[in-house]
Amino acid sequence: MLGWQDYHTSNLVVALLLAISVAGAWYGRHNLFCRQFVRDFARRRLAVAAAALFSLFVGVALADSIAWCDPVAEENAENAGIEAFRPRTLIDRLFPRDFRESAYSAPLATNAFYGDQPLKHPGKHVLGTTIIGHDTLHETLKGFRPAMIIGAFTTLLVIPIAIVMGVLAGYFGRRIDDVVQYIYSTLASIPNILLLIALILVMGRGTLQVCIALGVTTWVGLCRLLRAETLKLRELEYVQAARALGMSHTRIICRHIVPNLFHIVLISFVLRFSWLVLNESILSYFGIGLEGSFGAMIVLARDELAREPVIWWNLAAASTALFLLVLTANIVGDAVRDLLDPRVRTAE
């Protein structure tokens, strides 16, 4: 849920993201490699369908990040009520104001689930309502934003750490390699979930904290891959040649090593995404996840299954959304790996 003021930041971030992706597309338009990639990708029907669905989810998350308050006239302020001062996102605006009941109602029901009073919006709640009468479809759509934030933001935290550590360890070897290996072996030897919980208990709750905690536990895997790849690259002829010509280490790393690692980074970004979203659900299970995430919805709905008659729609909506998000991310990820990984490509 958005606070009072931070919606401006959120809008700015969305604008920035859109600008970057437009610029990227513009640049990629003439790039031979990108064009090839798009052409190959388009040949895989399943991947294209998954990518379309995934982009839809991204779209929902972006739409839920664009918010503004409707202006309140000075003289009306006293009667406007608190809702008028709350920023509403594009997703919120899809639903009428005050679109809620007092408690549970089944999907498309006309009467309350308990007590049988007529609803305020009979037949309008496509996926029913939650315990305090919020529309389940609305809540589910709002769940995509925390999922995307977790997936994307954590990865953005992880990639620089992993690249710096992995390349330094692989390229220079010796002491640096020992230190880096020592750090990541220690981290890897602590069970992930325990480390996550401990970190969050130390840092406190919040979006940034959850991302950092997930980042600390995930950089190890990527770092190992990058170190191994760097070890290989450093022995290749063109790197040897560059060194023989007297190029500086920095220049070699920037020109010859890092660009040749990027397919690994991209693949791991897409594959990690679903892992991160699932792990956030586990954190929610322990009560330390993000508010409004699918994990939190599932935890809240867990006890509803034990009710008689059973209340299934909240759990069903949240788990279906989570399932689709993770599935599409995985399919897209697999396709990207198949297209970018030289080994898999040559095997074809």
Next chain:
Amino acid sequence: MSFLGTLIGCGNSPYPAADAGEKVFYSYLLRSYPLDPVNAQSIPGMGYLGAICEPLFEYHYLKRPLEMQPLLARAIPQFEEITAPGLAAGEPDRVLYRLRFEIWDQVLFHRDVCMDVPNHAKPHTRELTAEDFEFTFKRIADPANNCPAIDTFLRVDGLSEWIKRLEAMRQKGPQTATLPVHELYRLAGPIRGVQVTGRYSFDLLLTERYPILLYWLAMTTTAPVPYEAVEYYHGEDGRPHLREWPIGTGPYRMADHRKDDFIAFEKNPDWRGITQPQRRLPGTRYPTGGEEEDRQAGRLSPEYVDQPLPFIDRFEYRRDKEAVTRFGKFLQGYYDGEEIIEETFHQAVSGGDISPALSDRGIRLSMETMLRVWYFAFNMDDDIVGAPRVFADPARERDREQWLDRNRKLRQAMNLAFNTQEEIDIFMNGRASKAESPLPPGVFGHDPDYRNPYRQYDPELTRARQLLTEAGYPGGIDPRTNRPLQIELSLPDTDPRTMELARMTTRMFGQLGIDLKLDAVTYNAFVQKMRRGAFQVLRWGWYADYPDPQTFLLLLYGPESSAGTGRNNKANFRNARFDFLYEKMATLADDESVTWTETGPDGAERVVTMSRGEIIWEMIAIFEYECPWIVNHHPMSFNLFHSWYHNVKPNTVIYTGAKYRDVDARLRRELREEWNRPVRWPAWAFVGIVAALVTPAVRTYIRRTRH
């Protein structure tokens, strides 16, 4: 195939087959609770202890409102005012209040190895004497035991000096520090206000007339524990600790205790009710009278009235953590009683009564309002919602009177805007009664006809809006920011359920135009916030140990303020008149009154006489006007009982109920068998499917090997 054999051959009973015909009570535990009487505070723990230990008094099992009656004591003593000589020569005489206790003779402790001093070879017992009470009072006083009754017992003459002497002995050195506790207590000398006057009699001398003390003497906290048990059960050398293996004089004794897993107690064959039934001592026979509802519920059937106690032979509690499976086992007859929770509510209750599916099985439902109160506390030290001694904002301090008034109106408006009934309906399935004052039903001073004018919810919020405007926030708009007024609600955990409840609360105050911000933290951080007084509004509750208004009104008593001390007045409410009345009320019994002189508004001295009830009503009037809380609800407990489980009358402060209850083991066995006929066809179907899958493979194999 042996797996299939077990599958088909046996039922679903979780208990050994041999127990089926015995009078064993079956229930569950979530974890182990510390069971040392002096500091056990958990509700299940005190329930177990009520069967094992006996205090001086108990409550009548059936009568309501609760009535105290003697148990180990021969009678309930009255306060006698006595004059004692001054502490030092030349000091004036002091007025003390004496309680004279006579206890029953031939009361034996549990037969246990700890009582066989010094060999500890075979179980042994001995008689309870007045000296055991002296030892028990010293244990209550000992700071190492962290006894919840200590605040009350500090009114015993000389108790605080004794504590100082004890601490000094402990610091003296290793010789005294390693002494057995009773030796150390002996070295620290007697407590001046605890005087053993005979083998079966002792006096308590109090510096203040304080009837609340008698309630503590009806709780297991003050139940006598033999010094031998304290010395022997120290938790080392393979022995359990006293908190795992309590010893007392009760009708049951510990039979087995595996931590967090299993606990059992059995009938104590040395209990005076069993060995000396002809003496008809109090608390050893089933009551002969009760309420009309007891007659209807069969709790006064001739089969039980005046019969020697106890009825049940053995109590067994096994670990079972999941509420849903527990309810399933209850329905199958493997638990004798079960509390209804939110998830099982709609299965068990329909239309305000027990659902037909359950009543067809003979299951009965009991509903009881508990001696508890839940509320939102405003931090009275806060500039925005409170009435601090000094406003942090100098501008407010300058206009002090005006801001006190405006803040009060804000609290009153918020009281009017919170719809308790909606919370009860949605989150508790109606299992609570709306609170009008801090006092729940069943407590002296609770008036069922009283309606707190600030707790009457009106969906239009007319009065609330008007008060909010008068408080300076028209429509909830804070003139300083031209935005809705922000108030922070602190929550003790981040559980999604708590968050949903909080979102509902946000919505309710949102209707008034107030923007409620949520501050959800871990429980520890929450407790820290309370202690520092760094919050605006928080949600909190109070579970009473005894049925007296004092324990609820204490939550608003100024010197009990929580900021900086962690004590119980979470709102940090300080009101001179309220505190004055509290001090008067706390020393009175329900039917007494007190007289004092005070200066009236006209400046003239006058003599005031008020009864305890009148004092409480004036305190509630102050509470109503000042609104330091939004008093929310008193939760109810809904319990289900099987037809074979008799004489159950749940109550949150009666802990000695175990001996009065009974199970009909024969009926239970029959019904269990009827309800749990094994369904065998899935097992046979499984065999059939496996056979159908394996046969073609076997045939193919045989065919191929032949060729």
